[in-house]
Amino acid sequence: MLIFQSPLLGFNRWLENLAVAGKSLTFLSSMREYCRQAELEKTVPKKHEGYQYVAKAVTLDKLLKAKHHFWISLAQDFHPFLAIYQTNRPMVPFLSSDLEKLLRSVMSRFLKESVTTSAKTFTQLAKIDVTSNDNSKLSKAVDIGIITKREVDDLRKNEQITQQEQRQFQLDCKAFLTHTSEKLLEKCPLKFPVVCFLRCLDPQVMAGPINISVKLFERLLGILLDAERVRETEVDFLKKEYASFLGDDVHGNPKTLHEFEEYDKVSSERVDCFLATYLKASKYQKLWDLVKCLLVLSHGQAGVERGFSINSEIMEYNFKQKSVVALRNIYDHIQTCGGILHVKIDQELRNAVKNASSEFRREQKRQQEEKKNKEKHEANRVVNDEISSLKVKWKRLLEHCSVLQDSAEKLAERAEKEDNMVHLRKSNSFRRTIKDMEKEADEIDDQIETLRKRLKS
Numbered sequence: 001m002l003i004f005q006s007p008l009l010g011f012n013r014w015l016e017n018l019a020v021a022g023k024s025l026t027f028l029s030s031m032r033e034y035c036r037q038a039e040l041e042k043t044v045p046k047k048h049e050g051y052q053y054v055a056k057a058v059t060l061d062k063l064l065k066a067k068h069h070f071w072i073s074l075a076q077d078f079h080p081f082l083a084i085y086q087t088n089r090p091m092v093p094f095l096s097s098d099l100e101k102l103l104r105s106v107m108s109r110f111l112k113e114s115v116t117t118s119a120k121t122f123t124q125l126a127k128i129d130v131t132s133n134d135n136s137k138l139s140k141a142v143d144i145g146i147i148t149k150r151e152v153d154d155l156r157k158n159e160q161i162t163q164q165e166q167r168q169f170q171l172d173c174k175a176f177l178t179h180t181s182e183k184l185l186e187k188c189p190l191k192f193p194v195v196c197f198l199r200c201l202d203p204q205v206m207a208g209p210i211n212i213s214v215k216l217f218e219r220l221l222g223i224l225l226d227a228e229r230v231r232e233t234e235v236d237f238l239k240k241e242y243a244s245f246l247g248d249d250v251h252g253n254p255k256t257l258h259e260f261e262e263y264d265k266v267s268s269e270r271v272d273c274f275l276a277t278y279l280k281a282s283k284y285q286k287l288w289d290l291v292k293c294l295l296v297l298s299h300g301q302a303g304v305e306r307g308f309s310i311n312s313e314i315m316e317y318n319f320k321q322k323s324v325v326a327l328r329n330i331y332d333h334i335q336t337c338g339g340i341l342h343v344k345i346d347q348e349l350r351n352a353v354k355n356a357s358s359e360f361r362r363e364q365k366r367q368q369e370e371k372k373n374k375e376k377h378e379a380n381r382v383v384n385d386e387i388s389s390l391k392v393k394w395k396r397l398l399e400h401c402s403v404l405q406d407s408a409e410k411l412a413e414r415a416e417k418e419d420n421m422v423h424l425r426k427s428n429s430f431r432r433t434i435k436d437m438e439k440e441a442d443e444i445d446d447q448i449e450t451l452r453k454r455l456k457s
Contacts, residue, residue: 025068031058062160063169066151070173073145074180077105089270090295093201096122099190106184109143110177111135126190130181139170142177194223200242201294203274207260210246217242220294229293234286241287249278254407255400269392271295380455387451390444397441404430404437 035055057064081102085091100122107116107130115135119125129135144152152169155161161169189195199205200216218239224230230238250256256278263274272295279288337343408430415423 035059066148069148069151070144090272092297093198094265096196096199106181110137110174112137122190122196130178139174142174144173203260203263207257214243241284245284383451383454387448390448394441394444397437401434401437404434
């Protein structure tokens with residue numbers, strides 16, 4: 001199977017960098033004052049190596065605050081994409097459209113509007129030469145963010161920077177955006193046609209024009225056929241099954257069509273669970289088998305990154321978090337002392353060794369209590385998940401009842417105007433369906449109350 005590698009930083013590292021940038025802005029004025037006091041020899045760390053780097057940045061770089069704001073502004077463009085795709089949900093059907101939004105957001109900052117708007121398709125967007133001066137805006141027209149622009153303008157107005165420094169900063173921002181777009185395009189999964197064609201498994205796309213969805217699925221089948229993932233004898237059959245599913249089960253049923261139109265990749269259930277509800281029927285078994293294979297295509301390395309550890313060199317199979325933290329503390333302390341032979345064996349260290357046994361027993365007791373709480377929490381979590389699932393189903397039923405009620409009333413009015421019993425029969429059929437759905441909703445409500453009583457306090 002193909003594996004689509006994410007072109008972006010790990011989500012946790014990205015959030016850490018974003019938080020550090022925001023926090024450093026808060027302390028920037030205090031750091032400048034600290035360095036000023038250090039220059040007057042009112043503070044100690046003037047000769048410290050780390051201090052020299054900080055002092056140079058906060059005192060000599062007048063545009064440091066503007067650089068922070070620019071980075072935060074750009075990071076906020078990436079944040080929604082990273083937040084959504086840091087998940088174990090199958091997200092490959094939505095990858096192409098979300099990546100296109102991200103690419104357009106970054107490119108629109110420094111490329112001419114005519115260049116980005118002329119790229120109608122994903123393929124055209126990925127082929128844009130972002131390094132060409134003919135395609136890019138003038139440096140002063142580059143979107144560096146509102147707060148960044150205000151900061152730079154204030155510095156120029158107060159004559160803290162020259163016009164040349166202002167222009168150089170704008171050029172640096174443009175170069176950074178260009179390099180970022182280059183890296184995105186280099187790593188971007190949009191260069192794989194299969195990513196674009198997998199949109200045919202997006203419920204909202206399936207709820208759109210049938211001919212577009214079928215065309216996407218047909219091209220996807222062509223790629224799978226070349227990769228020897230489907231047999232030649234099955235291709236036409238799979239295409240007919242897909243077209244039949246869209247025509248008969250999705251567009252042929254107002255209730256189902258509404259569910260596909262309102263599907264949300266974040267708040268709704270997983271797309272594999274959602275599609276399984278409709279495709280598990282025996283008549284679509286071959287199509288469902290193919291869809292399952294397609295949905296296991298990886299959209300990134302979210303799961304891999306969660307298992308990544310910078311402490312891999314000191315890890316053992318039976319190590320837990322506290323063991324790793326303790327080892328790092330010991331190592332850092334030895335390094336601070338200048339080596340293991342220089343570690344001072346004082347009374348505090350001796351007492352810690354003497355109390356090791358009692359500390360071990362206390363830790364065992366704490367772990368037992370934690371295990372009990374975890375088991376209770378896990379039991380409640382399972383029940384809460386069932387309750388959440390039933391609530392979604394209950395809400396969906398009530399929404400369908402409301403839609404069917406409006407349709408029934410309109411058909412009744414139409415029957416009265418046209419004196420046509422066919423419309424009246426349809427209206428009565430809808431009302432009977434509404435009663436059944438309201439009864440089912442009441443049963444679900446009772447199930448929810450029963451589950452709530454099972455929750456452990």
